[in-house]
Amino acid sequence: MKKSVADDHATYGAEAEATPTRAGSAGRQLMSLAEQIAERIFTSIASGEYAPGDRIREETIAEQLDVSRGPVREALRILEKDSVVRIQPNRGAHVTQLTxxxxxxxxxxxxxxxxxxxxxxxxxxxxxxxxxxxxxxxxxxxxxxxxxxxxxxxxxxxxxxxxxxxxxxxxxxxxxxxxxxxxxxxxxxxxxxxxxxxxxxxxxxxxxxxxxxxxxxxxxxxxxxxxxxxxxxxxxxxxxxxxxxxxx
Incomplete structure (x- = not known):
C-alpha cells in the first residue's frame, strides 16, 4: 500500500531526532519535507535497496511517497551535497561509491x-x-x-x-x-x-x-x-x- 510522507510524519520526526542534520537549535526541529525524503532515500541506499551506480528516479520516488517531484528533486540535491548521490545532466541522480x-x-x-x-x-x-x-x-x-x-x-x-x-x-x-x-x-x-x-x-x-x-x-x-x-x-x-x- 502506498504511504505518503504526511502519513509517516511521526516516524520521520523520530528519524530527524536521530540524525545530525542541523547545528544548534535547528538540530531540535523537525526536518523539512525535502529533508524527510532525503532521509528516506538515504535509508534505502544504506539498506542496499539501491547499489552504487544505481539511478534514483524522481518520478518513482514521488509516486512511492505520494509527493510532487519538486521536493524529491530538492532531496536529491541534499544527498548530492553530502556525496551520497551524483546528479548528472540528462542522466539523473546515481548512487555514489567512494574510493x-x-x-x-x-x-x-x-x-x-x-x-x-x-x-x-x-x-x-x-x-x-x-x-x-x-x-x-x-x-x-x-x-x-x-x-x-x-x-x-x-x-x-x-x-x-x-x-x-x-x-x-x-x-x-x-x-x-x-x-x-x-x-x-x-x-x-x-x-x-x-x-x-x-x-x-x-x-x-x-x-x-x-x-x-x-x-x-x-x-x-x-x-x-x-x-x-x-x-x-x-x-x-x-x-x-x-x-x-x-x-x-
Missing part, C-alpha cells in the same frame, strides 16, 4: 574536526556530561542486547549532536554534521560486528570519564580514537569482496 582513499580522507578530516570541537567544550558542564552519560548507557545496552549497527548509529549520532550543540561554534558543528552524513554508510560498515560496537561503547565510556575529570584533551583523544577505529574497520570491510563483509 577507499576518499573514505579514509573523509574520516581523517572528521576525526580532526571532532577533536577540535570537543576541546572547545566548557569544563564541568554537568548537564552535558549527564546527557552523554545517559547516551553511553544506551549504547552499552544496545551492544549487550544484540542491537545492530543501525540502532547503535542512531544513538551515537545523537551523542555527536549533543557535542556539536555544546561546542558553541555553529559553523564547525555544521561541517562536522555534514561529514557524519557523508561517512554514515561507511560508519555502518565500521560498526557491523558486535565486537566493534562493544569496543566503540568502551571508548565512549572513556570519553565520559575524561569529561567528568574536567580533561577536555583526554576526552578529545578518546573521540579521535573512536573515529580512527571506525575508519580502519570501514576500510578493511571495503577491501573485502562484498559477500564476505561482516553483517549483523
Amino acid at each position: 577507499i582513499k576518499e573514505v579514509g580522507d573523509l574520516f581523517e578530516i572528521r576525526r580532526d574536526l571532532i577533536g577540535a570541537m570537543v576541546r572547545r567544550l566548557a569544563p564541568h558542564n554537568d548537564d552535558l556530561i549527564a546527557a552523554i552519560d545517559a547516551g553511553v548507557c544506551e549504547l552499552e545496552s544496545v551492544g549487550q542486547g544484540g542491537g545492530g549497527a543501525e540502532a547503535y548509529l542512531v544513538v551515537s549520532n545523537r551523542l555527536g549532536r549533543l557535542l556539536a550543540d555544546a561546542s558553541r561554534n555553529e559553523r564547525l558543528a555544521e561541517i562536522v554534521g555534514s561529514l557524519a552524513r557523508q561517512t554514515r554508510r561507511y560508519s555502518m560498515l565500521g560498526l557491523a560486528s558486535a565486537a566493534r560496537r562493544k569496543e566503540s561503547a568502551r571508548t565512549w565510556r572513556a570519553m565520559v570519564g575524561a569529561l567528568k575529570a574536567g580533561d577536555a584533551n583526554a576526552a578529545a583523544d578518546a573521540v579521535e580514537d573512536l573515529i580512527d577505529a571506525l575508519r580502519r574497520e570501514a576500510i578493511r570491510q571495503l577491501a573485502l569482496p562484498l559477500p564476505t563483509r561482516t553483517k549483523d
